[in-house]
Amino acid sequence: MEAKGISQAVIGRLPRYFRYLGELKDEGVERISSQELSGLMKVTASQIRQDFNNFGGFGQQGYGYNVEYLYREIGKILGLESSTISLLSELVTWAEPWVII
Numbered sequence: 001m002e003a004k005g006i007s008q009a010v011i012g013r014l015p016r017y018f019r020y021l022g023e024l025k026d027e028g029v030e031r032i033s034s035q036e037l038s039g040l041m042k043v044t045a046s047q048i049r050q051d052f053n054n055f056g057g058f059g060q061q062g063y064g065y066n067v068e069y070l071y072r073e074i075g076k077i078l079g080l081e082s083s084t085i086s087l088l089s090e091l092v093t094w095a096e097p098w099v100i101i
Contacts, residue, residue, distance in 0.1 A: 010054055013051055014051075015078065017041070017048075018075060018078060020037065021067055021074065022071055024071075029067050030068070031065065032067055033045075033065070034048040034049050034064070058070050058073060
């Protein structure tokens with residue numbers, strides 16, 4: 001079976017997906033549609049679905065994406081272990097008051 005090539009653009013968006021999903025998870029959001037995520041990220045809903053389909057897809061039509069699951073799966077794709085993800089989340093939460101935008 002031939003490996004499927006994934007574009008650099010998709011790979012480049014993965015950290016953004018990870019960051020936004022982490023924020024949603026921290027806010028207690030359990031499910032999100034590609035349309036809702038699109039509004040946050042300024043990427044079309046179609047692009048989001050296409051990006052996720054490169055990795056087998058993670059959602060269910062009419063039901064959306066489970067935020068926690070998608071966050072963990074993208075973390076795995078990025079090579080982050082759950083302990084690393086937890087540490088990064090805590091570090092971001094701790095450092096947030098000092099970040100100047």
